Amino acid sequence: MSEDRGFERPRAPYAADPERSRGRRIVEPGSRTRSDFQRDRDRIVHSTAFRRLMHKTQVFVSLEGDHYRTRLTHSLEVAQIARSISRVLGLDEDLAESVALAHDFGHTPYGHEGEDVLDRCMAGFDGFDHNAQSYRIVTRLERRYATYDGLNLTWETLEGLVKHNGPLASREGIGIGRYADRPLPHAFAADPDFLGLEPWTQPALEAQVAAIADDIAYDAHDIDDGLRAGLIELDDLRGVPLIGDFLTEIDTRYPGLERARVVHEIGRRVLTRMIEDVIDESRRRILASGVASVDAVRGWPQPLVAFSAPMAEAERAVKAFLTKRVYRAPSVLAVREQAGQIVEDLFTAFVERPERMPEEWRRDLDPADARRLRRRVCDYIAGMTDRFALQEHRRLFDATPELR
Missing domain, CATH: 1.10.3210.10 (Hypothetical protein af1432)
Known part of the structure; x- marks a missing residue:
């Protein structure tokens, strides 16, 4: 690597290398x-x-x-x-x-x-x-x-x-x-x-890290959003593994702390504890595996980036709690049902009349080719934002759900 490129960092032998x-x-x-x-x-x-x-x-x-x-x-x-x-x-x-x-x-x-x-x-x-x-x-x-x-x-x-x-x-x-x-x-x-x-191999460690970071982010911010939405209260968290311990720790260290600060303290502890656990467990697995290249990582039979067994169990419990109390809360499911109707209505409308889509999306499209037509409509709708889908529904239909 030439010395003037300025982006070289110390890198473990099992890491992905952009130069390779x-x-x-x-x-x-x-x-x-x-x-x-x-x-x-x-x-x-x-x-x-x-x-x-x-x-x-x-x-x-x-x-x-x-x-x-x-x-x-x-x-x-x-x-x-x-x-x-x-x-x-x-x-x-x-x-x-x-x-x-x-x-x-x-x-x-x-x-x-x-x-x-x-x-x-x-x-x-x-x-x-x-x-x-x-x-x-x-x-x-x-x-x-x-x-x-x-x-x-x-x-x-x-x-x-x-x-x-x-x-x-x-x-x-x-x-x-x-x-x-x-x-x-x-x-x-x-x-x-x-x-x-090579979809039959494990991904590089960087991709494994991104995947577990996705889980950690979900756990931390969905607790925060669930509390913000009023779907759960702080006391509901006391029986949740890991989270309950954090609440006890916060109460002991900061008695009488205002709610908003308690919520933030929970979130930062979730992030810190899970990240540190992943680092420790991944180091242990990498060392035990003996992998010395990114290709060896891909050939390893199991992921090398992971939670420890106790943290994995606690993380599953957190997700189970969020699923029951947040993701499947009646108010959330009611809005989801309305939103689903919007998407289904749009799909039907564009399949029946492709000319309702912008010209760039119907270009070179044969309405008689059902498979290609549906894939094009699917691509168009999948790319929509929430508010654009709502706007399109209002353009095409007399009544549109309020999503409340």
Whole structure:
């Protein structure tokens, strides 16, 4: 590496190295001042898909309040956690950040409800999967550059997006894990370069870090948002493993502390304790495995970045509590049902009359080609923000839910 490039950092032997990247699908000259992983990060931040995350639902529809997390704020929190863990483990922080910032690109308006509705609408036409849609966006749907579609990201960043939840297919392209009982998503199965990402191996440690940072961010900020929304109270948390101990610790150290500060103290303890646990457990696993290269990491049978057994048990309990009290709260489910109706109505309207979509989305479209028509409509709706979907529904229908 030439001395004037200015981005070299101490790196563990098992870390991904931008100087040894497997490259981009379309060859481009390198940068004098940025590594290839830094360039990926910058392309992601400047993409249209990244800006749209600002107005996409995390748990609470963005119209409900200004301080609830959106997909954008969630992604930024995941990126911060991923960088913190990667720095201590000697990994490439830029690659971890790139995967973290782009991991939610494929989410629809209105969170998982929008995804579930689009998957039902696409039944018989290869379905819908938000992880695969993220891949589709960065390889095809972003149209910004003069000579190619997508962002032309490095192999390593694409690998991290594809394997966000671990290996997903055999060498023959047959789904495993979460895809064992359903066909591989369209974006993967239809891409001739997909198997080149070796979906049967573990991802690099940087991608593993981004994935567990996603879990940590969810746990911390969904407790905060649930308290803010009034769906749970502080006393409800006293019986939750880990969180209850934090409350006792805060009460003892800061008796009479005002509620808002207690809530923040809980959040920072969740982040600190989980991050430190991941660092300690991952160091132990890496040392025990003896891996000395990123290829050895990919060939290891299990993830090397993980919670310790006690923390994993506590984290599952936190998620179970949030699922029951926040994600499936009657008020949240009521808004989700209304939001789902908006997405379903839009899908039906655009399939029946494709001319209702902008010209760029119906260009070269044959309405008689049902599969292609539905995929185009699906792509269009999946890219919508919450408020744009609401606006489109009001344009096309006489009555639109208020999402309250």
